[in-house]
Amino acid sequence: DTGVSQDPRHKITKRGQNVTFRCDPISEHNRLYWYRQTLGQGPEFLTYFQNEAQLEKSRLLSDRFSAERPKGSFSTLEIQRTEQGDSAMYLCAGQGNHYEQYFGPGTRLTVT
Amino acid sequence: AQTVTQSQPEMSVQEAETVTLSCTYDTSESDYYLFWYKQPPSRQMILVIRQEAYKQQNATENRFSVNFQKAAKSFSLKISDSQLGDAAMYFCAYRIGATNKLIFGTGTLLAVQP
Numbered sequence: 043d044t045g046v047s048q049d050p051r052h053k054i055t056k057r058g059q060n061v062t063f064r065c066d067p068i069s070e071h072n073r074l075y076w077y078r079q080t081l082g083q084g085p086e087f088l089t090y091f092q093n094e095a096q097l098e099k100s101r102l103l104s105d106r107f108s109a110e111r112p113k114g115s116f117s118t119l120e121i122q123r124t125e126q127g128d129s130a131m132y133l134c135a136g137q138g139n140h141y142e143q144y145f146g147p148g149t150r151l152t153v154t
Numbered sequence: 155a156q157t158v159t160q161s162q163p164e165m166s167v168q169e170a171e172t173v174t175l176s177c178t179y180d181t182s183e184s185d186y187y188l189f190w191y192k193q194p195p196s197r198q199m200i201l202v203i204r205q206e207a208y209k210q211q212n213a214t215e216n217r218f219s220v221n222f223q224k225a226a227k228s229f230s231l232k233i234s235d236s237q238l239g240d241a242a243m244y245f246c247a248y249r250i251g252a253t254n255k256l257i258f259g260t261g262t263l264l265a266v267q268p
Contacts, residue, residue, distance in 0.1 A: 044198055075255060084158075084245050084258030098253055133199065137254060141187070145199040
């Protein structure tokens with residue numbers, strides 16, 4: 043167990059609906075990363091936070107995606123107007139001063 | 155741009171035997187980190203081993219070791235005395251600069267036969 047939790051573990055939604063995922067790293071993780079993993083592929087970087095500041099966003103993160111990390115603790119990732127192409131596993135990872143990333147179990151999103 | 159290539163989509167090994175998973179990468183940086191992550195079915199991705207590029211000595215963690223060939227940009231993972239619990243998807247990853255974001259390969263699915 044890495045200590046990083048994600049909620050929900052699974053989400054099924056209809057196309058066009060909004061969804062929000064949550065990631066809870068451990069308190070020592072001053073950095074938090076979001077990745078997306080599609081079937082048969084490795085995770086792809088979406089965005090990351092240094093404490094509460096969002097420092098980089100991938101081109102994969104369209105305008106329908108938004109992420110926050112209020113107070114530098116938990117983080118949320120919201121997808122508006124979901125599309126079938128958004129179906130994937132969304133992973134978050136926390137990183138402390140040791141420079142290693144610890145992953146949560148992921149949220150599997152299915153858009154029907 | 156940095157890329158990571160894993161050319162073996164699937165591998166199989168007998169229990170107690172040794173298996174080597176391949177990974178190559180491309181970068182113009184001289185100092186970087188490489189990682190192997192393990193993702194068991196429906197379970198969290200966990201770090202197996204890491205290698206700092208400035209270190210010539212290959213990293214070792216119990217039954218896991220790497221063969222790091224910097225000039226060839228090769229970073230293979232050797233699993234000795236394979237166990238049933240080693241069955242998983244293995245990802246090679248490269249860490250980029252100040253952001254520390256990871257670039258992953260496409261993974262190698264390892265099956266361990268009893």
